[in-house]
Amino acid sequence: MISLLCNAKYFVMDQNEHLKELAHIRGLMDRSTRFLSLSGLSGVFAGCVALVGAVLARYHINETLGPARDVLTYGTGGSYTAANALLITLITDAALVLLVALLGAGWFTWRRSRKAGQYLWDASARRLMWNMLIPLAVGGIFCLALFHYGLPGLVPPATLIFYGLALINASKFTLDEIRWLGFCELALGLVALFWLEAGLLFWALGFGVLHIVYGALMYLRYEREVPAERA
């Protein structure tokens, strides 16, 4: 009898109630495993920084080497010290782009999680960071080796490929859409690998344009303040 009374409660609960229950469960499962505060604006910002960096790199390369350059080695390895100085400039340029983009991403994401009243540095954030960091760190060391052996022409495709792999790996721990960004980066990297003349252009497309497009899409989809009548 008592169990009948308890069950009766469920007859009264309408379908909406059940749907809400499922949505609540789903939200909890997602929130406890995935880091969802990553702001789309950080993508837009990182993309802009990358474009500026690419323009600077292009300028330095043209200034030092002129149009007739060896696309694989950039003329390094010999006694041509101007080319070796160029490499230092390019590495500094890339490191600065990375630093500024990361700082910007951190700031926009911190702002968003504060607005949502969530902790920024929780278990899901740490999990996301480690899963991103491992492929990225390996890629970074790999690129240093490429510089070391005088093959800077391979660096833009290599950064795109490792970044794409890092994103695909990280997609299990944040928004699913980041997987598609990863595939796009990977595809650009593979094409660039066989088209070294256009390496910097592909790099600018992958790290600049793709980030801006992806960041803007994510911002519009998840973050924009919804007008009151549609909320």
Added chain:
Amino acid sequence: MIEDLNKAFESRVRLGIMAVLAVNEWIDHAQFKELLGVTDGNLASHLAALEELKYVQVRKRFIGKRPNTSYRATIPGTKAFRAHLDAIERLIPKP
């Protein structure tokens, strides 16, 4: 169909606890409080009830000098949770 709903999961908090444990390994009190937004006492009584049912497993240990209690779902607990979800889904007519 109604009989398939597990009365242990009637409380929203308990259902929440099981949802979090279904996709995570060990979760401690502080993490539950943050995710579910409940008070210490409320959380403790629901966790105790689930422990009684052997749906969750408890691990007590020290991190440095501070005691830390974390929980994970047992196999029967995970099964019961999934069965409950299936039962809820069956109550919703297919569109």
